[in-house]
Amino acid sequence: MPRSSPTLVRAIENPCAIIRSLGVLTDTWTFLLVREALLGTQTFAQFRDSLGIASDVLTARLASLVEHGVMERTPYQEPGQRTRDAYHLTPAGEDLKTVLVAMQQWGHAHVPQDPELRVVPLTVEGHRRVRAELVDPAGRVVAPEAVRFMRTAPRPAPMEA
């Protein structure tokens, strides 16, 4: 993403929280790695084989996710093998579920392709399907058309977006 945004301040320091998220979720691979981790993928070999991602790209993306606190690396060892690293989502990484569900929902609704999702978000207990929704302070779901964005502070300089 940074390629086309040369005038933006460093994404993870940007005053806009949306851009800061994009400074961590930098490309399609990053989203896919989080998706795979949410499905239970843990090791370098598992990520590589399930996504067909080049090893050098995978190494860089995992390091970046660890650096930004989305994943943590823990050593593990199988009998007779050398010590390897396993990757787990941190609580911040788990918290990306809402982002991923919202994006999945939007893509499913507005860029239609397969009629059925192949990965679905379910409650752990009861396996009830969940959706990402806008919710007011009383816990009521609010339709998108009943919500608007409002500025609370003056528009920043363009360089800060």
Place this chain on the structure above:
Amino acid sequence: MPRSSPTLVRAIENPCAIIRSLGVLTDTWTFLLVREALLGTQTFAQFRDSLGIASDVLTARLASLVEHGVMERTPYQEPGQRTRDAYHLTPAGEDLKTVLVAMQQWGHAHVPQDPELRVVPLTVEGHRRVRAELVDPAGRVVAPEAVRFMRTAPRPAPMEA
């Protein structure tokens, strides 16, 4: 994003709905253009001046958003001026609010910077602050740790992600 994902099938045709969303929301500018549109920005000059985006990039991004059904272009004319285009979010574009609120929330919580958001999502009536949440079929908010992703179909070939 495509630069680092050479083996993926064309994003907007990908079986993964998350990738299809990323095939439309291709870079930081795209997210920012949607954010600006949600704040009421409508004309080419307004988008350019508020974001400090280069005209050729802006032209390309607006055309892409129109092509993908996120924005629609309508001609308008001010007295004594030539006809120009105004850009409005379609219902599909409005539906991106959930994605943007989820990303803003995550960046605000996990990549902290300013203590206060400068753009907040509020209900049109009553100006109540909304959050993006995972919600079960009964309309109850479910914590992210109580949700997991499950595959409903066999893992696709790596080329399809």
